[in-house]
Amino acid sequence: DGGITQSPKYLFRKEGQNVTLSCEQNLNHDAMYWYRQDPGQGLRLIYYSQIVNDFQKGDIAEGYSVSREKKESFPLTVTSAQKNPTAFYLCASSIGANREQYFGPGTRLTVT
Amino acid sequence: AQSVTQLGSHVSVSEGALVLLRCNYSSSVPPYLFWYVQYPNQGLQLLLKYTSAATLVKGINGFEAEFKKSETSFHLTKPSAHMSDAAEYFCAVSGDNFGNEKLTFGTGTRLTIIP
Numbered sequence: 458d459g460g461i462t463q464s465p466k467y468l469f470r471k472e473g474q475n476v477t478l479s480c481e482q483n484l485n486h487d488a489m490y491w492y493r494q495d496p497g498q499g500l501r502l503i504y505y506s507q508i509v510n511d512f513q514k515g516d517i518a519e520g521y522s523v524s525r526e527k528k529e530s531f532p533l534t535v536t537s538a539q540k541n542p543t544a545f546y547l548c549a550s551s552i553g554a555n556r557e558q559y560f561g562p563g564t565r566l567t568v569t
Numbered sequence: 570a571q572s573v574t575q576l577g578s579h580v581s582v583s584e585g586a587l588v589l590l591r592c593n594y595s596s597s598v599p600p601y602l603f604w605y606v607q608y609p610n611q612g613l614q615l616l617l618k619y620t621s622a623a624t625l626v627k628g629i630n631g632f633e634a635e636f637k638k639s640e641t642s643f644h645l646t647k648p649s650a651h652m653s654d655a656a657e658y659f660c661a662v663s664g665d666n667f668g669n670e671k672l673t674f675g676t677g678t679r680l681t682i683i684p
Contacts, residue, residue: 461612490671497578499659499676500613515671547612556601556620556663558672560612 459484461561463548468566470542478533478564480548487553489531493517494545494563503546506531535566542568571596571662575675583683588632588647590678592660595641602643603661603672604634613659619643630654655682 461482470476482489488507492500502515506525520539525531531550535542545565549558576591594600601620605613617628624636630653634645643660657679661672 463612497676500674502671505671545610549613556672557603557615557618560605560614562612563610565610 461548461550461559463546463561463564465564466562468564470566470568472568473537474568475537476535476542476566476568478535478546478548478566480531480533480561481529482531482548482550482559482561483529484550484552484559485528486550486559487528488551489525490549490551490558491515491521491523491531491533492547492549494547500547503533535568542566571600571673573660573662573673573675575658575660575678577678578676579679579681581681581683582650584652585649588645588650588654588680590645590658590660590680592634592643592645592675593641594643594660594662596662601663602634602636603663604628604632604643604645605659605661605674606630607657607659607677609656616645616658650682652682652684655680 464479490505491503501517503521504523506512522534547563548561551558572595574593603618604616607613616632617626619626619636627633632647657677659677660675663672
């Protein structure tokens with residue numbers, strides 16, 4: 458079955474540590490996205506990539522970094538510079554012109 | 570810049586009653602519009618999308634939405650609510666530039682179904 462996988466489902470880290478969230482898709486989509494979700498705030502775009510080896514900052518990129526070395530993979534690193542990293546993180550992909558995005562199951566990150 | 574407003578962060582309806590979730594958008598170009606549903610601790614699932622074809626769009630699980638350009642609205646409806654419809658619903662807009670795949674999401678509406 459085609460889809461988007463995110464791992465792990467739940468992640469716990471100590472403050473000051475970097476952490477990398479995995480996102481893999483086998484839909485052959487060119488574009489991939491990372492969102493952060495907080496209660497009452499909807500989804501906010503962190504980074505997106507429309508093609509391999511290229512990515513752009515979204516609305517809240519500070520404290521995050523990404524890479525896109527393969528079409529299938531778009532990992533997100535939450536760095537120690539992110540002041541409030543505890544949140545639900547969602548990865549998505551889209552084929553392009555039809556603009557609908559398909560979402561993974563999400564990773565809930567808790568930093569204490 | 571494009572934007573989406575969802576009126577009502579919480580909506581409660583009785584089982585069997587009409588579901589109406591409101592979405593108004595702002596876009597400088599003809600928009601693409603979407604409704605997504607999210608169940609607790611899960612990702613978002615596409616319910617339906619408007620892409621400038623028919624103004625009345627039918628989606629999954631009995632939901633439909635009507636695009637009204639004069640009102641800049643894209644409200645989501647379902648004639649008869651089911652307990653399984655309890656979830657959070659997000660409206661989203663895309664369409665600033667061709668090839669720009671960014672979506673702008675509303676803040677969501679949590680739907681509660683009363684038995």
